[in-house]
Structures are given as C-alpha cells and as structure tokens.
Amino acid sequence: MARRIAFINYKGGVGKTSLIVNVAACLAKLGQRVLLCDFDTQSNASIWLLKLDRWNKINAAGDGAVYSIFDPGRARLKDIVVRDVVEDKAGAKALPGLDLVPTTFNLVDLESEYAGEPKRPAYLIFQEQLAEIESGYDVVLFDCPPNILRASQCGIFSANEIYVPANPDALSLIGFTLLVEKLHKFHALSASFRRAAMGPAAQVQGIIFNSIKTGTDIEVPKMRMQLRLNQFKAAKRAAPTAKIFEAQVRDAMVVRRAVTLGLPVILVGQEASEEAQDNVVNDYRKVAAELLRQAGG
Numbered sequence: 001m002a003r004r005i006a007f008i009n010y011k012g013g014v015g016k017t018s019l020i021v022n023v024a025a026c027l028a029k030l031g032q033r034v035l036l037c038d039f040d041t042q043s044n045a046s047i048w049l050l051k052l053d054r055w056n057k058i059n060a061a062g063d064g065a066v067y068s069i070f071d072p073g074r075a076r077l078k079d080i081v082v083r084d085v086v087e088d089k090a091g092a093k094a095l096p097g098l099d100l101v102p103t104t105f106n107l108v109d110l111e112s113e114y115a116g117e118p119k120r121p122a123y124l125i126f127q128e129q130l131a132e133i134e135s136g137y138d139v140v141l142f143d144c145p146p147n148i149l150r151a152s153q154c155g156i157f158s159a160n161e162i163y164v165p166a167n168p169d170a171l172s173l174i175g176f177t178l179l180v181e182k183l184h185k186f187h188a189l190s191a192s193f194r195r196a197a198m199g200p201a202a203q204v205q206g207i208i209f210n211s212i213k214t215g216t217d218i219e220v221p222k223m224r225m226q227l228r229l230n231q232f233k234a235a236k237r238a239a240p241t242a243k244i245f246e247a248q249v250r251d252a253m254v255v256r257r258a259v260t261l262g263l264p265v266i267l268v269g270q271e272a273s274e275e276a277q278d279n280v281v282n283d284y285r286k287v288a289a290e291l292l293r294q295a296g297g
C-alpha cells in the first residue's frame with residue numbers, strides 16, 4: 001500500500017506547497033514513485049510543475065483537472081494523471097517518477113455549485129478512484145489549502161498521515177491548533193464512510209519548520225509548538241509518534257525563483273548561486289529522508 005500523506009496547516013502561506021513540491025521531487029530522485037495531488041484551487045503546485053502554458057490549456061479546456069471527476073463526472077482520476085510531469089525547456093522529461101493530479105480554478109465550484117449526492121460525498125468519490133491507481137505508487141501526496149472544506153477533505157479522507165508545515169511564529173501555532181480541532185470533527189463526520197482497507201484516519205505525524213531566516217533563533221517558537229503537540233498527543237489527537245522534524249528549511253530566494261522557472265529547487269541548477277541552492281536543496285533532502293523514516297499511519 002502506498003503511503004498517503006497530506007500537508008496542511010490552517011495558516012496560509014507557511015510553505016505547504018513549496019515543501020510538498022520540493023519534497024516530492026527529492027523522493028522521486030531517490031527512486032520513489034510519487035503522485036502529487038493538488039487540492040488547492042489557487043493551483044500553485046499545478047502551475048509550478050506544469051508551467052503556465054501546459055496548465056493554461058487544461059484550465060481553458062475546463063477538463064483534465066481534478067474537478068472533472070466530480071462534475072460532470074466524465075473523467076476518471078486515472079485518465080487525468082500527468083505522468084512524469086516535470087519537463088525541461090526542450091520539453092524532455094526532467095524528473096521521471098513524479099506524477100501530478102492537476103487542478104485548475106474550477107475546483108472552487110466544488111465548494112458551492114457542486115450538489116453531488118449526500119450519500120456519495122466528493123471525498124468518497126476521490127478515495128474510490130485513487131484506490132484504482134494507488135498501487136502504482138510508493139507515496140501519494142496531497143497539497144491542501146488552509147482549510148478543511150470539500151477539496152481539502154478529499155486529501156484528508158484519503159490520507160493516513162498528516163504533516164504540518166509551520167513558520168516560527170504565533171500564527172502557525174494557532175493554525176496548527178485549529179487544524180487539529182477541525183480534523184477531529186471531520187473524522188467524526190466521515191467515519192461511516194471509512195473502510196478497513198483504507199487504514200487509520202490521518203493524524204498529525206509531524207511538524208516541519210519552513211522559511212527560517214539565517215541568524216533567527218527559533219528555540220522559543222519550537223518549544224511552544226512542542227508543548228502544544230504534547231498536549232494533543234496526551235489527548236490522543238495527534239499520533240503517539242508525532243514530532244517536530246529535526247530537518248528544517250531555510251529561507252532562500254531560490255525557492256521563490258524556482259516557481260517562476262517551473263522547476264523543483266533540486267533541478268534549478270546553474271540558475272541560482274551555487275551556495276544558496278546547495279544549502280536549501282540539502283534541507284529539502286533531509287526533510288524527505290526524515291519523512292521516509294517517520295513511521296506511517
């Protein structure tokens with residue numbers, strides 16, 4: 001069974017997308033077969049990995065993105081997967097093993113216009129279709145927006161593990177707290193749809209600090225986060241093995257530039273100053289290695 005992992009925090013802009021894209025790339029580089037599913041209607045991960053031209057075509061067609069599996073329900077997940085999504089300037093495959101379930105702006109309609117059937121919530125439809133293709137992967141990753149509305153629920157329901165990207169500030173701590181609360185409610189609401197074969201409902205397994213500026217002492221925010229995590233563990237609202245990752249990602253200009261280049265940071269290469277790139281690449285590699293070590297489910 002593939003490991004199924006969601007990255008989410010109720011705080012926006014903490015680095016969920018940049019972490020998941022770069023960690024996915026590191027995992028693929030290590031030989032893992034990775035499927036990244038984009039559940040954020042902003043489409044940041046999809047635009048990043050497809051680059052604007054390819055993404056624009058899907059957005060204009062109104063087809064071929066994840067919303068099509070719900071409405072009109074013509075497409076199936078297996079047909080919309082973009083295999084080996086990362087391409088170089090010449091259009092050659094640049095990172096075999098990293099596939100994408102893209103999204104476009106129409107995913108926003110899932111929250112309001114989509115009626116669906118009460119007995120078949122969107123997250124169940126997604127989970128059933130993921131089950132058809134999951135055996136082709138070692139890791140399935142879900143990039144979620146900072147909420148647990150319908151699109152996000154698709155990732156949360158299918159996931160067995162949750163990781164929380166955080167910045168060393170009070171708002172990230174609030175976001176984490178809110179997330180655990182909402183998660184508890186969603187699991188209760190969706191419990192009747194779970195089947196044994198899906199494995200356990202996802203709990204927080206780890207917190208990953210991101211965008212750490214050089215010279216910043218993050219001991220105090222880290223300690224506060226650890227205390228909160230301990231409280232949740234004691235209340236059985238986080239996995240017993242949950243921890244703050246030893247690996248953390250520094251703040252580096254190349255992360256922002258990588259988006260413009262349409263490449264994960266490990267492939268940016270000569271475009272960036274060697275030193276800055278090497279360092280943040282190593283940060284992502286360490287996060288990926290720690291994620292592989294962290295016990296699933």
Ligand SMILES: Nc1ncnc2c1ncn2[C@@H]1O[C@H](COP(=O)(O)OP(=O)(O)OP(=O)(O)O)[C@@H](O)[C@H]1O
Binds near residue numbers: 012014018145211
């Ligand atoms: N390590 C880093 N160094 C420098 N900039 C970073 C780093 N990580 C993320 N950023 C930048 O911070 C901004 C927010 O990051 P990102 O989009 O990954 O966050 P997010 O949590 O996914 O946001 P949202 O809640 O909108 O989905 C982006 O402009 C991104 O390029």
Ligand SMILES: [Mg+2]
Binds near residue numbers: 016
């Ligand atoms: Mg994001």
